[in-house]
Amino acid sequence: MTSMRVSGRGGAAPKVAPYAFVAPAVVLFLLVFALPIAYTVYLSLFRTEVKGLGLGLGNRTEVFVGLDNYWRALTDSELGAGALRVFGYGAILVPTMLGLALVFALLLDEERVRARGFSRIAIFLPYAIPGVIASLLWGFLYLPGTSPFNQMLRELSLPEVNLLSPTGIYFALANIAVWGGVGYNMVVLYTALRSIPRDLYEAARIDGCTPLQIALRIKIPLLAPALVLTSLFSIIATLQVFAEPTTLAPLTNSLSLTWTPLMKVYQDAFGRGDIYSAAATSVLIALVMFVISFGLLRITRSRAFGGER
Amino acid sequence: MSAVLVEDRVVTPTPSRSPRLRSIVSALGALPTFVLLLGAAYCLFPVAWVLIAATKSSGELFSTSTLSLGSSLLANLGELNGYRDGVFWRWMANSALYAGVGALLSAVLSGVTGYALAKYAFRGRALIFNALIAGVLVPAVVLAIPQYLLMSKIGLTDTYLSVLLPSVVSPYGIYLARIYAAASVPEDVVEAARTDGASELRILTSIALPMMVPGLVTVFLFQFVSIWNNFMLPYIMLANDGMFPVTLGLYTMLKQGNTTPALYTLVVTGSLVSVLPLIALFLTLQRYWRIDLLSGAVKA
Numbered sequence: 001m002t003s004m005r006v007s008g009r010g011g012a013a014p015k016v017a018p019y020a021f022v023a024p025a026v027v028l029f030l031l032v033f034a035l036p037i038a039y040t041v042y043l044s045l046f047r048t049e050v051k052g053l054g055l056g057l058g059n060r061t062e063v064f065v066g067l068d069n070y071w072r073a074l075t076d077s078e079l080g081a082g083a084l085r086v087f088g089y090g091a092i093l094v095p096t097m098l099g100l101a102l103v104f105a106l107l108l109d110e111e112r113v114r115a116r117g118f119s120r121i122a123i124f125l126p127y128a129i130p131g132v133i134a135s136l137l138w139g140f141l142y143l144p145g146t147s148p149f150n151q152m153l154r155e156l157s158l159p160e161v162n163l164l165s166p167t168g169i170y171f172a173l174a175n176i177a178v179w180g181g182v183g184y185n186m187v188v189l190y191t192a193l194r195s196i197p198r199d200l201y202e203a204a205r206i207d208g209c210t211p212l213q214i215a216l217r218i219k220i221p222l223l224a225p226a227l228v229l230t231s232l233f234s235i236i237a238t239l240q241v242f243a244e245p246t247t248l249a250p251l252t253n254s255l256s257l258t259w260t261p262l263m264k265v266y267q268d269a270f271g272r273g274d275i276y277s278a279a280a281t282s283v284l285i286a287l288v289m290f291v292i293s294f295g296l297l298r299i300t301r302s303r304a305f306g307g308e309r
Numbered sequence: 310m311s312a313v314l315v316e317d318r319v320v321t322p323t324p325s326r327s328p329r330l331r332s333i334v335s336a337l338g339a340l341p342t343f344v345l346l347l348g349a350a351y352c353l354f355p356v357a358w359v360l361i362a363a364t365k366s367s368g369e370l371f372s373t374s375t376l377s378l379g380s381s382l383l384a385n386l387g388e389l390n391g392y393r394d395g396v397f398w399r400w401m402a403n404s405a406l407y408a409g410v411g412a413l414l415s416a417v418l419s420g421v422t423g424y425a426l427a428k429y430a431f432r433g434r435a436l437i438f439n440a441l442i443a444g445v446l447v448p449a450v451v452l453a454i455p456q457y458l459l460m461s462k463i464g465l466t467d468t469y470l471s472v473l474l475p476s477v478v479s480p481y482g483i484y485l486a487r488i489y490a491a492a493s494v495p496e497d498v499v500e501a502a503r504t505d506g507a508s509e510l511r512i513l514t515s516i517a518l519p520m521m522v523p524g525l526v527t528v529f530l531f532q533f534v535s536i537w538n539n540f541m542l543p544y545i546m547l548a549n550d551g552m553f554p555v556t557l558g559l560y561t562m563l564k565q566g567n568t569t570p571a572l573y574t575l576v577v578t579g580s581l582v583s584v585l586p587l588i589a590l591f592l593t594l595q596r597y598w599r600i601d602l603l604s605g606a607v608k609a
Contacts, residue, residue, distance in 0.1 A: 014429065017509030021425035022437055025418055028478040033444050036455035043455070100348065107345045114342045115349075121595070122349035125356070128591040130538035132556040133580050136563060137355040140362065140577065145371045148358070183352060240448050243540035243556075250564045262448075269454050270545070282451040293446050 043279035044069050069280035079281060082261045085170075090238040093174040098230060100178065101185035102223070106215050108186070109193045120190070124183035131180060135247035138176045143251055164252035176244050181237070185230045192226035193219060232296050239289055242266070261285055356584070363581040367574040385578040397579055399551060400558035404537055405586075406469070407554055411476035412533035416525045419479060423486025424517045428499060438487070444480035449541055457545045471546040472554075476536045482528040489524030490517065526597045530590075537587065555583045 047065045073079055107113050108120055126134065140146045142163040150160045163172040196219065204214050242262045249255040257271065258264040261281065269278035362370060365379030389397050426438055456475055460466045465474075494517050502512045518525075543557050550561065559579050566572040 014509050018425045018429035018431040021421050025422040025478060032475045032478055036452050036459060039455040040451055104348050107341045110341055113345060115346055119345040119349040123352045126352050128534060128587040129584050130556045132540050132560055133584055136576060136580050137359050141358060247560055250567055278454055286448055286451045289448055
């Protein structure tokens with residue numbers, strides 16, 4: 001420590017302190033992030049081979065199989081179907097959630113709109129509610145026996161809608177995620193809107209622009225970087241969907257235990273005890289997410305981060 | 310120019326409009342407010358529903374009109390309280406422990422790391438920062454299963470530590486703390502303390518961290534919510550339901566509800582009780598939900 005003090009006085013940066021400060025985080029990061037990732041990659045290249053009747057533990061050995069687990073995962077029809085289901089779910093979820101978040105953020109930014117403070121808190125509130133609890137609540141709202149929507153439809157003698165049907169379930173799940181995430185994204189977009197200089201709008205108003213034109217021609221283009229960021233985080237969250245379908249599954253037959261790729265990974269690892277396939281599948285999911293993330297960032301980098309770096 | 314403006318303002322609300330047209334125009338003017346309130350209603354609806362449903366007995370839950378109050382709120386709370394010797398409260402305490410302790414450690418760790426990454430130029434800084442950021446993108450499942458396998462090798466599965474440890478490092482929290490340190494700890498204050506002979510550790514603990522407190526509260530809140538809401542990690546790590554957080558506990562009750570529908574009432578009441586602390590935390594610490602820190606990356 002003393003030597004640092006001396007070097008500090010000379011204007012040079014301290015040498016030991018920064019390493020000491022980042023050390024705990026780096027060590028923990030290596031233990032709970034880097035090591036598990038390396039271990040997953042390792043596991044994905046092996047498989048248990050059973051010799052003889054496979055009754056005793058001694059008869060099982062781990063053998064290197066190269067990329068075979070990956071090949072099996074890629075040709076697994078249930079995994080492919082799960083991936084398609086998640087893309088379908090995401091195609092409903094992401095545009096709806098960000099569209100609503102954008103509309104709400106633009107409305108919050110309009111001075112003549114009333115009840116803005118209340119609405120902002122109310123719309124952001126679901127963010128504090130765990131996905132599992134949200135799924136429980138909505139699950140009861142979907143369940144034909146307890147659903148107020150179906151009760152209303154019955155009273156109007158209209159055909160009932162079953163959101164827990166095999167098709168309805170996409171909307172049921174997307175709705176839970178929209179409900180939980182729209183407020184968060186609204187606040188991110190609203191914060192970005194507040195940082196746009198007000199005189200831009202004043203100038204446009206003098207030129208005769210309506211508030212709608214100002215929103216479409218000035219605000220939305222300037223929001224592009226924030227929209228890219230929120231889309232990226234939404235897509236990542238979408239691909240990781242696990243808690244919501246797992247929670248809804250006990251209420252309906254439309255959700256199999258392998259409905260999403262992540263649920264299949266869980267089933268492979270803990271249901272079937274095949275951690276090797278589970279490892280290969282999780283590496284594939286991670287790769288898809290990296291490709292999507294970096295692709296999206298690269299396409300939009302000049303716009304999203306051009307100002308910063 | 311200003312003359313034109315004044316004239317413009319006087320001329321636009323033309324007096325010749327019919328009352329009908331005027332009412333349409335004013336209705337259109339209220340439309341944005343209406344849309345926003347509709348959004349608020351949508352977001353509050355399930356919360357209102359659970360408030361009402363928690364007052365119903367299990368017979369009423371499936372038979373009475375959804376939006377009419379029942380009469381058994383106290384009975385339900387009593388039943389929840391008595392369910393398997395009060396295991397529900399144990400789950401609540403577990404959640405508070407995981408989220409409280411985890412978020413506290415995480416905020417401190419993020420603060421120290423973020424400060425070092427923001428304020429010192431040292432070899433490997435970019436590498437560390439980029440590795441941490443890549444950590445944000447790693448899907449939870451890629452981590453959770455090997456974390457489980459590794460924990461089981463050292464005999465840590467099914468312990469409080471198995472859920473706490475992975476929750477302490479938050480790449481997101483470190484990222485936020487770094488932005489906040491860069492913005493809130495002035496270079497010359499650090500330099501002055503250094504000239505006065507303060508050690509780097511002392512600068513960190515008595516100057517930098519206190520200055521970063523508002524930002525670290527934000528990190529704490531985000532981490533608290535994310536640990537409280539985390540389902541997969543405890544789902545994979547824990548087998549003994551005495552250690553379950555409340556989300557996992559309610560999920561197992563819902564699963565049993567398939568065979569014993571009376572449990573549904575308890576799940577509904579439990580859901581209500583379990584969201585109350587989070588809503589309270591959310592409303593009282595509202596000014597600390599500094600999302601502008603998150604969009605800091607965008608604003609630069």
